Amino acid sequence: MRALLQRVSRCSVRVDGREVSSIGRGLLVLLGVSVEDGEEDASYLAEKVVNLRIFEDGQGKMNLSLEEVGGEVMVVSQFTLYGDTRKGRRPSYTRAAPPEVAEPLYRYFCRQVEARGFTVRTGLFGAHMEVELVNDGPVTLLLESRD
Numbered sequence: 001m002r003a004l005l006q007r008v009s010r011c012s013v014r015v016d017g018r019e020v021s022s023i024g025r026g027l028l029v030l031l032g033v034s035v036e037d038g039e040e041d042a043s044y045l046a047e048k049v050v051n052l053r054i055f056e057d058g059q060g061k062m063n064l065s066l067e068e069v070g071g072e073v074m075v076v077s078q079f080t081l082y083g084d085t086r087k088g089r090r091p092s093y094t095r096a097a098p099p100e101v102a103e104p105l106y107r108y109f110c111r112q113v114e115a116r117g118f119t120v121r122t123g124l125f126g127a128h129m130e131v132e133l134v135n136d137g138p139v140t141l142l143l144e145s146r147d
Contacts, residue, residue, distance in 0.1 A: 001041040001105070001146075002081045004030040007054055007139035011074045013123040014130040021121040026071035028133050031109060032081025033102040034095045041145035042105050046112035048143055049073070062139070066118065073113055076123040076131055077106050099126055 005027050012022035029049060055064040055071065066073070079102065083091030097105070103125050110120045123129045 001034065001037045001045055001109075001144070002032040003045050003049060003143040004032075004078065004081060005049065005052070005054075005139075005141045005143065006030075006133060007136045008074075009134045009136045011131065011133040013074070013076060013121075014132070015124045015127045020124055020129075021074065023072035023074045023121050025069065025136070027066060027073050028131070029073060029075045030078035030081065031075055031106055032078050033097040033105045034082050035097050035101070036095075037097065037105055037145065039105070039108055042109040043112050044145045045143055046109055046116065050113060050116045050118060052141070054139055054141065072121065073118050074121045074123075075106070075110050075113070076129065077102065077125050 008026060008028050010022070010024055011028045013020050027049065050066050053065050054062050055069045057063040079093060079096040080091070082096035083093055084095065085091050106125060110122060113120050123131065
């Protein structure tokens with residue numbers, strides 16, 4: 001499982017021109033699920049996401065977690081995180097989990113973040129979405145549940 005985190009000052013998701021969710025200061029999590037992933041991968045990443053110290057303290061150092069800054073969480077499914085571009089010019093998505101496998105794990109990840117005390121906002125799984133964000137920093141990190 002892969003999570004591309006972006007520290008944001010705000011983020012919103014639109015589907016068919018209509019806003020479906022938004023957050024203020026916090027994290028946008030673009031979540032990719034592979035064919036090899038299970039609930040343990042989702043739990044591991046949820047724990048990592050909410051506890052990473054990537055928000056600035058009073059001295060300007062990245063020393064505070066999402067909880068310490070009262071941040072919000074937006075999770076958007078992103079199968080293209082498993083696009084393999086090593087051959088040719090068109091990415092291969094053979095490692096990305098099919099929707100019937102990916103969606104339950106995506107939802108499980110969201111529940112794991114909620115279980116740690118956060119309200120989770122989401123995009124619309126499988127829909128064509130417009131994600132608008134202001135990357136604060138910019139700070140962008142790639143997390144993986146496997147080596």
